[in-house]
Amino acid sequence: MDDFIKANEEELVKAVCNIIKIKSVKEEPKEGMPFGEGPAKALQYALGLAEGFGLETKNLDNYAGWAQLGSGDEIVGVLVHLDVVPEGSGWSYPPYGGEICDGKIYGRGAIDNKGPTMTALFALKTLKDAGVILNKRVRVIFGTDEESDFECMKYYKTHDEPITMGFSPDASYPIINGEKGILTFSFAASLESKEEGDGIKILSIKGGTRPNMVPDYAEAVILGDIDEVKNAIDTIGKQIGGNFEVAQEGDKIIINSYGISAHASRPETGKNAIMLLVRLLGSMNICGPKAPFVRFLDDKIGLDTTGCGLGVDFKDEISGPLTLNVGIADIGAENAAVTINIRYPIKYTGDMVISEIREHTPEPIQITDIHNKEPHYVPEDNILIQKLKKAYEKVTGEKAYCFTIGGGTYARMFDNCVAFGPSFPDDEDLAHQKDEYIKIDTLFKNLRIYTYVLKELAE
Template sequence: MTMPFNQEALLDALRGLLKIKTINGNAGAITPEAPLGININEAINYVLALGERFGFKTKNCDGYCGYLEIGEGSEMVAAITHIDTVEVGDDWTVPPFDLTIDGDKIYGRGTLDDKGLTMVVLFALKALKDAKIPLNKRVRLIIGGDEEGGNWACMQHYKETEEIPQYSFSPDSGYPVIFAEKGILHVTFEKELEQNQPVLEFNSGKQINSVPDYAKAVFNGQTYEAKGKSAHASEPQKGDNALIKLADELNAAGIDHPLLKLLKRATPEGLGIAFADEVSGELSLNPAIVHVDAKKAVLRCDIRYPVTLKGQVILEAIQKATADLGFNLAMDHETLPLHVDRDSFLVTSLQKIYADYTGDHSGPIVSGGGTYARAFKNSVAFGGVFPGEENSCHQTDEFWSIESMRKNFEIIVKALEVLAQ
């Protein structure tokens, strides 16, 4: 059965969600009811209110996350999305906190990552409920509020207080089924500078999981700037790192500084971490944030590493490769890899749904991205961007295709139906 796709209602609901500024770490005042910011809590309540209007069971989980649920049964399956976003950045040509429609494209921060897909799952649940599809399990949409920061306080709180799904998927990545996600490592280099060190002021980057699109430095009264292109840290090759561009310019100008020496080595090869495995491929590195003043130099990097590797091995290799530069190295955050058996019920069931719908039988894949699938057992990433489709996550003028939205809706409806049998 093909479910009706109510495009107008979905886009209208998405417009209201986009208007709530839910930038991770910058989402309004922190209160007991809103531990991630009042705007995060408002956005969660906005989605829950839509669910209540559709007749769903809903719950706000103490401002960290929320869920909507349909169906009956002792077991529960889920789709997991998030309503927080990365920073906006510069040079937008459309209002970032509104919905702009231009032909088949819709623009706004979160249209693809992940507010648009949150609305798609919400309307998929409505379609299943309205069609009275017989389900043997309850079906839940879990909405997180702390995905982009990497700490995932929302999922930690959920797991401590709520029911864990038997099977789940996160439509926050791409197709086909993503059965493995690389490990994520955030590291910080820090060095106290000597008083006789010539003063360099250097600033770039706002979000560690994004390629920085602007960098500025001042040295000896002269200002230097570089512009690049933002991209998701899981695919740094798709961006143009302004931080690295500016460092190259400063090096070419003959400026001698410990931070610039470090940035010369800021590649997998230069840091001694050009690792790879057969399951998930090569390690990637995103030098994301720099702050340098007269007293201190700081560089923060996002690393996506192969699923068979350990974060500590990477840290030790970096320490060995940079020991002569005198920087202190710290691991700020690690998200362990996800690896689900590609022959499991979950992977084979979702892969069949995708293959039957698209005719693409290429098989499940590996991603450098990090989704909420890592939060639970028997969970994978499934949904979002189709092969060959442009991925605008974390980019200026973030957009999504209405046609892609419709296709996601039809696949997700079927996925939730199959998992709930």
């Protein structure tokens, strides 16, 4: 088997570079393209590659698709996604260049999730090349809306066969058998406050692009004394570790806030440009209709990521503490809204979290646009987990173990499914960050693991 794996390595690298070059960020739908042109192009590329390998394929109306090998009533699913989050700023390499440097392939989606997607597909090719007889169908299922609402996988579930068991290579090794619940909602208000007074008047605050990303940029437009702003930046700004720029444009003052992007499941690893800006403004003498809303955000959230100000700093022994990320701010002339992404522990429910937040939210602020995905958990004695452990230990020589995460993968869409790879325990966390990359050695090691585990699960 090792010879067949080795023979596919060079083509795997080329395929990863090529698919990174397809910008597959979700956009407005077009005819026959429910998530825009980019995700549809990426899906068509993957299916075309699979057809060239001689695999059975199907396109489910550009929502999702699959490539399959083997026969039988049962389906072993490998759940991958071809859509990516926006690239953000500050890259050292072209985000859609698929460039190789020092043994790494750089680009948006390299690790999340195009590299692993191609690796899973090439694992099927390797099994076919080796002539392995599979008594179950092994199906690599390509999603195209994982970074937003999982509409792709919902479509698959209502239009195709359910999988018997499977894994999603969209997180970390060894085995993730539990995923926290994911709750997204907005704090919103109509700006009818008559509060005026002397001080800094906020005209607008904008920042962030996705709820599941820690925003790395935000901007405020204000009226007031620029010396007061500069003094706040020199004092409070430095205390909170902010990176701010200020400029005067006529009677308006523009404050730019720069943070560090990170995945919303681990907001403590980034710096939230929106909330750094809110904390800076909250330290000043702000006035006007937007001031109460900004004070609420500063008082109840601030720079905290545990939800304690909203009464939801929950935790359990299986999955750890709740995390909170302010992903988007859109505070304008008449309306104010910020979008919140919460990852809550396995032993809690979305209703429990939102109920507590309501108790800590004063009128006239409303909680709107609530979307909830309940937690997911597969017991460690499950036969799927035992076989994944065997394959991981065979290839790495390391002891396999189970753990839980705050991230959400396709695994939560199916009862008998877990997350498995592609990142190894000591790897840098690169999902949703600038200069995202995947090591070529990691690709090759994953190819061996996935080939062996699919053979084990389907023979």
